[in-house]
Amino acid sequence: MKTTLIARLAPIAAALLASSSAGAAGFQLLEQNGSGVGNAFAGSAAVAENASTIYFNPAGMTRLSGDRQVSLGLDIVRIGFEFKDEGSVPPALTAPSASTGGDAGGMNYIPNGYFAIKLTPQLSFGLGFGAPFGLKTEYSDDFMGRFLAINSDIKTYNINPSVAYQVNEQFSVGFGLNYQKMEAELSNAVNFSGLLAQAGVGVFPGLEGVGTVTADDFSWGWNAGLMFEPSATTRVGVSYRSKIKHDLTGTISFERPDSGNALLNGAMAAGAPNGPGYAEVELPDTLIISAYQQLNDKWTMLGDLSWTGWSSMQSLDIFRSNGTKLSTETLKWRDTWRIALGSNYQYSDKVKVKFGVAYDQSPVETEHRLARLPDANRIWLSLGSQYQVSPAMVIDVGYAHLFISDPKIDANGDNTAAKGNLVGSYNASVDILGVQMTYNF
Numbered sequence: 151m152k153t154t155l156i157a158r159l160a161p162i163a164a165a166l167l168a169s170s171s172a173g174a175a176g177f178q179l180l181e182q183n184g185s186g187v188g189n190a191f192a193g194s195a196a197v198a199e200n201a202s203t204i205y206f207n208p209a210g211m212t213r214l215s216g217d218r219q220v221s222l223g224l225d226i227v228r229i230g231f232e233f234k235d236e237g238s239v240p241p242a243l244t245a246p247s248a249s250t251g252g253d254a255g256g257m258n259y260i261p262n263g264y265f266a267i268k269l270t271p272q273l274s275f276g277l278g279f280g281a282p283f284g285l286k287t288e289y290s291d292d293f294m295g296r297f298l299a300i301n302s303d304i305k306t307y308n309i310n311p312s313v314a315y316q317v318n319e320q321f322s323v324g325f326g327l328n329y330q331k332m333e334a335e336l337s338n339a340v341n342f343s344g345l346l347a348q349a350g351v352g353v354f355p356g357l358e359g360v361g362t363v364t365a366d367d368f369s370w371g372w373n374a375g376l377m378f379e380p381s382a383t384t385r386v387g388v389s390y391r392s393k394i395k396h397d398l399t400g401t402i403s404f405e406r407p408d409s410g411n412a413l414l415n416g417a418m419a420a421g422a423p424n425g426p427g428y429a430e431v432e433l434p435d436t437l438i439i440s441a442y443q444q445l446n447d448k449w450t451m452l453g454d455l456s457w458t459g460w461s462s463m464q465s466l467d468i469f470r471s472n473g474t475k476l477s478t479e480t481l482k483w484r485d486t487w488r489i490a491l492g493s494n495y496q497y498s499d500k501v502k503v504k505f506g507v508a509y510d511q512s513p514v515e516t517e518h519r520l521a522r523l524p525d526a527n528r529i530w531l532s533l534g535s536q537y538q539v540s541p542a543m544v545i546d547v548g549y550a551h552l553f554i555s556d557p558k559i560d561a562n563g564d565n566t567a568a569k570g571n572l573v574g575s576y577n578a579s580v581d582i583l584g585v586q587m588t589y590n591f
Contacts, residue, residue: 155330177513177525178436178458180262181225182206182280184584187548188534189194190506192492193386193452195375200544200588201264204278206438207375207389208312208324211274212267215502216542216590219361223586224545229255232577233559238294241342241570243355245300246287250574251293254524258286263383271316276326278310282391283332283433287522295572296339298563299521300360306433310373320379328371332396332431335360336522342418344568354414357407361422364428365400383444393435393462399428426471434459452492452506459483460513483513486524492528499538504548506532519559524576526557534584552580 180191183202197203198210201221231254240246266276289296312326314528320557342357371394378386403424409415438456445451463483469475490508497503514523534548556575563569 155552177283177285177523178434179260179282179284181227181582181584182262182282183221183533184225184262184548184586185221185225185536185546185588187225187493187582187584188504188532188536188546189452189494189548189552190490190508190530190532190550192454192490192506192508193387193440193442194454194456194490194571195389195438196377196385196442197452197475198377198385198387199558200546200586201266201276202262202278202586204264204266204310204312204326205262205280205282205373206275207377207387207440208314208326208373209322209375209377209389210387211276211312211324212272212313212316212322212377213379214266214268214274218267218322219265219588221586221588221591223262223584225260225262225582225584226390227258227260228581229258229397230577231255233289233293233295234574234577235294236574238355238573239566239571240294241297241341241344242339242347242567243353244358244570245356247294247296249290249292249294251289251295253290254287254289256286258284258290261482271468273316276310276312276314277314278326280308280310281306282308282330283525284291285369287524289521291339295521295561295570297341297569298561298572299338301335301337302522303333303335303431305333312373317518317561322377324375324377326373328391328394329368330394330396330480331368331370332398332433333366334398334400335362335364340404340422341568341570348565348567351417354409357409357418359407360405362403363400363427364403365398365427367396367398368437369394369396376575385442387440387442389436389438389440391436393459395427395430395432397430399426401425402427414505427469427476428471429466429468431466432462434462448496451491451497452494454490454492454508456488456490458486458488458513463513482515482518486511486513486514488511492532501538502530504534504536506534506550508532516558517560519557519561521559521561521572524557524559524578526554526578528552528554528580544591546584546586546588549582550580550581550582550584552582554578554580
C-alpha cells in the first residue's frame with residue numbers, strides 16, 4: 151500500500167515546481183541608474199551623461215568628462231498589486247478563503263555603481279554593478295490564490311567590466327563582459343487533499359502545506375555598443391546585451407501537514423520529498439537604438455527604441471538532480487518593444503530639468519498571466535532635475551509613475567482540483583524615485 155501511495159503522490163512535487171518556477175524569469179529592471187528616471191530612460195544608449203553608460207552603451211565612456219569618474223545611484227521602486235476577486239474557485243477539499251492577499255507589491259531598492267577611467271585619450275576602461283532583472287511579490291498566507299503563489303523573490307547581481315575606444319571624432323565602440331548571479335526563492339501552498347483525491351488514494355480534507363524552492367547560479371554574458379556623432383549636437387547610439395543562460399541548482403522543501411495517520415504521512419513525505427533540483431533559465435537579450443539632439447542652448451530631445459527577446463521563455467523544464475523531469479511549464483512569453491521620448495531644459499548654468507514619457511510592452515499575455523507576475527503593458531510619465539554642485543560633482547533626482555491597465559487573470563496552474571481557479575483583476579501601479587551622484591576626479 152505504501153509503495154502505491156508513493157507512486158500516486160509523485161506528481162505533488164511536480165505540481166509545486168511547475169507553479170513555483172513559472173515566475174523565475176522575473177522582469178527586466180531598467181533602473182540601472184537614477185539619472186535616467188527623469189527622462190523615462192529615453193536616449194539611454196546615446197546620452198552618456200555619466201559612467202552608467204557602461205551598462206546602457208559602453209562606447210559612451212569615450213565622451214565622459216574628466217579622466218576618472220565615479221557614479222553611484224539608488225532607485226526606490228514602490229509596486230502595487232492589489233487583487234480583486236471576480237469568481238475564483240477554491241481547490242478541492244480546502245476551506246474557501248475570502249482573503250485577496252493584501253498588496254502583493256511593496257518597496258524595493260535597486261542600487262547601482264560605476265567607475266570609468268581614461269587609460270589614453272582614445273581608450274577607456276569601466277566597471278559597473280547593477281541588478282538588471284528581478285521580481286518581488288508576496289501575498290498573505292491565507293490568500294485565496296495561495297496554491298498558485300505566496301512569495302516570489304528573484305534577484306540578479308551583475309558585474310560589468312568594459313572597454314571603449316574612440317576610433318575618430320565621430321565614431322566610438324565599446325565592449326563589456328557580464329558576470330551575473332541569479333537567486334530565487336519561491337513558495338506556494340500545496341493542496342495535499344486535492345492531490346490525494348486526484349490520485350485515487352482517498353478523501354482526506356483539510357491537508358494543506360507549503361512548498362518552497364530556492365536556487366541560484368553564476369553565469370557569463372556580454373554587451374557591446376556603438377556611438378556615432380555626426381555633429382556636436384547630434385548623437386546616435388546602438389547597444390546590445392546578450393542572453394545569459396543560468397543553470398539554477400538548489401533545494402525543494404515541503405512543510406507537510408499532519409494527517410494523524412503515520413502511513414499517510416510517510417507516503418506524503420515519500421511522494422513529495424525534500425531534496426535537490428535544477429532548471430535552466432535563459433534571460434533575454436536586448437537591443438537599444440537611441441538618439442540625442444540638442445535643439446539650442448536650452449532644449450535637448452532624446453529618443454529610445456528598445457527590443458527585448460522574451461520569446462526565449464517559451465517553457466520551463468524542472469528536473470530532479472538525478473535527471474528525472476518533474477514538470478514542464480508552458481510560458482509562451484513574447485518579444486517586447488519599448489518606445490521612450492524625453493527632453494531636457496537647461497534652466498540655468500547649474501540646473502537642468504528633465505521630462506519623459508514611454509510605452510512599455512509586457513512579455514506576459516492575458517491568457518498566460520501568473521499570480522507571481524500580474525504584469526501588463528504600462529505607460530511612463532517622468533520628471534527630474536540635475537544640479538551641478540561643483541565643477542566636479544553632479545546630483546540627479548528623478549521620479550516616474552507607471553500607469554498599468556488593470557491586469558486580468560484566470561489561472562489554475564493546469565490543475566484546478568489541486569490549485570483552484572484564480573479569477574479576477576489587479577489594481578496595479580509603479581512609482582520610481584531615482585537619485586544619482588556623479589563625481590569627476
